[in-house]
Amino acid sequence: MTVKLELKNVTKIYGKHKVINDLSLTVEQGEFFVILGPSGTGKSTLLKMMVGIEQPTSGKIFIDGKDVTKLPPNKRNLAMVFQNYALYPNMNVFNNIAFPLRMHHRTNISQRVREVAEKLNISDILGKRVNQISGGQQQRVALARAMVRKPAMFLLDEPLSNLDARVRFSARAELKRIQQELEQTFVFVTHDQKEAEALGDRVAVLNKGEFQQIAPYKELYENPANPWVGDFVGDFPMNLVDGKGFRPEWASVGSGDYSMVVESMESIGDVSFIFGSDSNGEHIVLRAPEKYPIGTTVKYTVNRFKDFGNQP
Amino acid sequence: MKWAKDELTAFLLILPALLYVVILAFIPALESVYGSFTNIHSNFTLYNYSFVLNLYGYSPIVNTFIVTASALGFQFLIGFVVASLLSKQFKGRTVFSAIFLLPFGVATIVTAVIFHDIFSSYGGYANTLVRAFGGSALDWTGSFSTSLLVVVLADSWKNAPIVSLILLAGMTTIPPDLYSQAMVDGAGTLRRFFHITLPNLAPFIAIALMVRGISEFNIFAIAKAGLFPSPLLTTMTYSLFDIVNPHPSYAGATILLGFIMIFAFFIMLYRDRSAKVA
Amino acid sequence: MVSEYNNPGSHKYFFIIALVFSIIVLIPMYVLVIIAFAVPSQTIAAYYPSLIPTKFTLSNLMHAFSGYSSILEAAFIKSLITATIVGALAAFLGFHASYGLSKLPVRLSSLIISVLFFSTMIPSLTIAIPISVSFLKAGLYDSALGLALAQELVVLPMTIFMITGTLQSLPKQIELQARVDGAGFFQSLYSVIFPLALPGVLAAFLLSWMMSWDEFTFAIILSPVHPTLPILIYLDSTARGNILYASAFSLIVTIPVILITMALSKFIKGNYMASGLTG
Numbered sequence: 054m055t056v057k058l059e060l061k062n063v064t065k066i067y068g069k070h071k072v073i074n075d076l077s078l079t080v081e082q083g084e085f086f087v088i089l090g091p092s093g094t095g096k097s098t099l100l101k102m103m104v105g106i107e108q109p110t111s112g113k114i115f116i117d118g119k120d121v122t123k124l125p126p127n128k129r130n131l132a133m134v135f136q137n138y139a140l141y142p143n144m145n146v147f148n149n150i151a152f153p154l155r156m157h158h159r160t161n162i163s164q165r166v167r168e169v170a171e172k173l174n175i176s177d178i179l180g181k182r183v184n185q186i187s188g189g190q191q192q193r194v195a196l197a198r199a200m201v202r203k204p205a206m207f208l209l210d211e212p213l214s215n216l217d218a219r220v221r222f223s224a225r226a227e228l229k230r231i232q233q234e235l236e237q238t239f240v241f242v243t244h245d246q247k248e249a250e251a252l253g254d255r256v257a258v259l260n261k262g263e264f265q266q267i268a269p270y271k272e273l274y275e276n277p278a279n280p281w282v283g284d285f286v287g288d289f290p291m292n293l294v295d296g297k298g299f300r301p302e303w304a305s306v307g308s309g310d311y312s313m314v315v316e317s318m319e320s321i322g323d324v325s326f327i328f329g330s331d332s333n334g335e336h337i338v339l340r341a342p343e344k345y346p347i348g349t350t351v352k353y354t355v356n357r358f359k360d361f362g363n364q365p
Numbered sequence: 366m367k368w369a370k371d372e373l374t375a376f377l378l379i380l381p382a383l384l385y386v387v388i389l390a391f392i393p394a395l396e397s398v399y400g401s402f403t404n405i406h407s408n409f410t411l412y413n414y415s416f417v418l419n420l421y422g423y424s425p426i427v428n429t430f431i432v433t434a435s436a437l438g439f440q441f442l443i444g445f446v447v448a449s450l451l452s453k454q455f456k457g458r459t460v461f462s463a464i465f466l467l468p469f470g471v472a473t474i475v476t477a478v479i480f481h482d483i484f485s486s487y488g489g490y491a492n493t494l495v496r497a498f499g500g501s502a503l504d505w506t507g508s509f510s511t512s513l514l515v516v517v518l519a520d521s522w523k524n525a526p527i528v529s530l531i532l533l534a535g536m537t538t539i540p541p542d543l544y545s546q547a548m549v550d551g552a553g554t555l556r557r558f559f560h561i562t563l564p565n566l567a568p569f570i571a572i573a574l575m576v577r578g579i580s581e582f583n584i585f586a587i588a589k590a591g592l593f594p595s596p597l598l599t600t601m602t603y604s605l606f607d608i609v610n611p612h613p614s615y616a617g618a619t620i621l622l623g624f625i626m627i628f629a630f631f632i633m634l635y636r637d638r639s640a641k642v643a
Numbered sequence: 644m645v646s647e648y649n650n651p652g653s654h655k656y657f658f659i660i661a662l663v664f665s666i667i668v669l670i671p672m673y674v675l676v677i678i679a680f681a682v683p684s685q686t687i688a689a690y691y692p693s694l695i696p697t698k699f700t701l702s703n704l705m706h707a708f709s710g711y712s713s714i715l716e717a718a719f720i721k722s723l724i725t726a727t728i729v730g731a732l733a734a735f736l737g738f739h740a741s742y743g744l745s746k747l748p749v750r751l752s753s754l755i756i757s758v759l760f761f762s763t764m765i766p767s768l769t770i771a772i773p774i775s776v777s778f779l780k781a782g783l784y785d786s787a788l789g790l791a792l793a794q795e796l797v798v799l800p801m802t803i804f805m806i807t808g809t810l811q812s813l814p815k816q817i818e819l820q821a822r823v824d825g826a827g828f829f830q831s832l833y834s835v836i837f838p839l840a841l842p843g844v845l846a847a848f849l850l851s852w853m854m855s856w857d858e859f860t861f862a863i864i865l866s867p868v869h870p871t872l873p874i875l876i877y878l879d880s881t882a883r884g885n886i887l888y889a890s891a892f893s894l895i896v897t898i899p900v901i902l903i904t905m906a907l908s909k910f911i912k913g914n915y916m917a918s919g920l921t922g
């Protein structure tokens with residue numbers, strides 16, 4: 054695979070606030086690359102530098118091996134979908150999708166718009182104003198506008214976060230389908246782990262302007278690079294005992310050398326989890342085959358550990 | 366967008382407007398000031414000022430202050446009443462607020478004509494009213510005090526709506542809970558006005574004072590159209606104006622400019638002080 | 644929003660106070676209308692005129708317009724041209740300047756805003772007198788263009804503050820999106836920002852138009868020979884004592900402006916002026 058996008062030692066400082074700290078990164082051709090991180094960690098800032106709306110304070114950005122650090126967005130041939138879609142409110146759906154083509158002086162505009170609309174199932178709303186369509190439709194229009202001029206790469210900033218839960222699920226599946234069909238490079242920003250898990254070939258975990266780990270989601274879950282990643286990734290924070298981490302399903306409850314006092318219980322589907330603390334006051338989550346009354350002491354065995362070594 | 370190039374373009378977009386203001390406002394203003402201290406031969410002189418003072422004395426200055434203060438006082442009184450009224454919910458509120466705004470759309474000179482008709486000493490509607498109360502017809506614009514009344518009424522009719530609007534905008538920023546709290550604490554209407562409304566409105570009062578105060582110093586069309594025969598700084602400057610030798614009128618214009626600058630300075634001071642308090 | 648505790652029982656009083664106020668506000672306009680339409684013997688020629696005339700006529704207006712048509716027409720056209728230039732220039736300069744301001748670092752833009760604000764403090768008379776001398780030399784004296792250029796000063800800062808307000812209310816990402824979609828600086832300015840800011844720009848145009856239509860000080864100094872409507876009215880009412888004509892012309896001046904005021908009432912808000920003038 055060839056390298057599509059490369060960031061070299063990129064730093065971004067707003068005033069005195071260092072938002073992105075010396076990041077380097079390569080995204081490969083055709084990859085669905087997810088950037089995952091809590092709110093305010095600089096995800097959007099990173100994307101804006103890739104697309105050219107912001108310039109890095111220092112460092113370089115390469116696309117297809119070419120240094121684009123100083124190029125304005127209209128010279129980079131990238132497409133971006135913003136968090137709130139940023140549809141042009143004064144234009145109808147057709148004109149929204151046609152806008153990038155017009156800006157690039159393409160011909161056969163109408164035909165191309167219809168083609169893309171067909172692909173995204175929005176042919177029947179082309180004449181509508183953008184404030185007359187649903188959130189899910191807006192998301193497709195934004196995507197159609199991004200796709201229409203066949204950009205070198207797609208950058209998406211939490212494009213699913215404004216959708217309600219049910220639509221979000223199908224939109225996510227659709228996005229993955231489109232990406233596979235186009236065989237294009239996607240960089241996708243989210244703070245939702247489920248999205249990262251479902252979509253990403255690789256996931257970069259960002260915190261406080263630094264990458265904590267870049268790996269497929271499964272690897273993040275099973276083999277977090279540091280306790281912070283272990284804590285952040287997964288439905289529950291990774292349990293920590295003696296400086297070593299383990300996931301709930303890596304332990305068996307009933308007997309063993311470890312114990313904790315049950316504080317609460319929760320069932321997700323047909324699996325139950327028990328929450329408690331051990332004698333050191335560490336919070337522990339375990340998968341439990343049966344119910345345990347609150348206040349009882351539970352013994353368990355850990356079958357597998359993730360050793361963080363001497364990391365903090 | 367942090368493109369240095371875009372910022373340059375942005376600055377170039379502002380430049381025409383900026384140059385415009387510099388060339389057509391600041392340079393002429395400086396010319397006025399410079400011209401007031403020189404004669405037609407561009408020699409330094411104080412003659413223009415002594416000429417103006419000998420001709421008019423201090424009365425244009427005094428009159429300008431009296432008119433400004435009276436008009437401001439009256440407009441703020443009306444402004445507070447109307448703004449308080451419009452901050453309440455009652456039937457027809459939107460229609461009333463549209464009606465109150467109407468005079469704002471009437472040209473100043475038309476306002477002058479109308480009030481001239483109303484306060485004319487012959488055939489004036491004001492005199493009809495005076496007679497109905499048993500008085501005899503007055504020559505409204507004949508004496509200083511009555512002409513002051515007329516000019517203040519005319520000017521306020523047109524301009525009180527602006528004061529009301531600015532104060533109303535300010536009142537909507539005061540949280541209603543503040544009033545409820547004060548009522549619970551036992552503050553009556555007047556106390557609530559002085560302890561809640563007034564301090565919270567300070568920045569808006571400053572704006573209204575600035576906007577209206579400067580215009581009052583510049584009151585011209587209404588006075589010139591016969592409602593206020595005593596000299597003001599504006600009407601005086603206009604009478605001095607002679608396109609062949611404008612230097613005496615430059616002196617008048619400079620005095621006017623000077624007083625407005627002093628006025629604006631004090632309003633800014635008040636605004637900054639009230640901002641610190643709030 | 645309601646700024647004081649609302650006692651339902653007091654609504655009736657508010658209504659009555661508002662009604663009384665409205666009548667007081669409307670009386671002067673009513674007087675203008677009856678002077679224009681009632682027979683003079685019941686208005687300006689009566690020693691104690693009544694507010695309720697009984698005989699009406701159109702001859703006041705017809706006399707004023709026919710006996711005077713060429714001068715009136717000239718004044719009307721001059722006012723119209725001047726106001727239109729003022730409005731168009733304000734919209735053009737104002738839109739670009741406001742957009743530029745929104746793109747500059749705050750420190751620079753607030754400096755520029757202070758300069759603009761400061762210019763509004765300079766009295767028109769102080770500016771008009773030296774300008775008249777320069778205009779005489781430049782051949783702009785007594786011309787609609789010259790007058791418009793001067794009146795523009797009165798409206799330009801206000802226009803910039805108004806359009807700046809409109810631009811600030813636009814969603815920021817729209818513009819970024821346009822750049823990503825391939826629009827250059829000016830393409831995004833004209834094909835995306837301008838259509839969105841159009842209501843504000845139009846309002847600024849109309850307000851500037853209206854201020855010029857009403858403007859007196861620059862008009863009397865810079866265009867005394869071929870006057871605009873306000874100056875014509877002034878000359879008739881004061882210099883010539885021609886109250887009937889002045890009232891008739893006043894009606895012509897007032898009608899378009901009242902219409903604009905009503906159309907703009909949404910924009911003529913205290914906080915607009917406030918936002919501009921707090922700088």
Ligand SMILES: Nc1ncnc2c1ncn2[C@@H]1O[C@H](COP(=O)(O)OP(=O)(O)OP(=O)(O)O)[C@@H](O)[C@H]1O
Binds near residue numbers: 091094097
């Ligand atoms: N133009 C700017 N000027 C100053 N600070 C900024 C600017 N843009 C972003 N920031 C700051 O940079 C930090 C990162 O912002 P960013 O929008 O990149 O976060 P994010 O990870 O996208 O968060 P979210 O998930 O909430 O969208 C925040 O603390 C933000 O306040």
Ligand SMILES: [Mg+2]
Binds near residue numbers: 097098136210
């Ligand atoms: Mg973000």
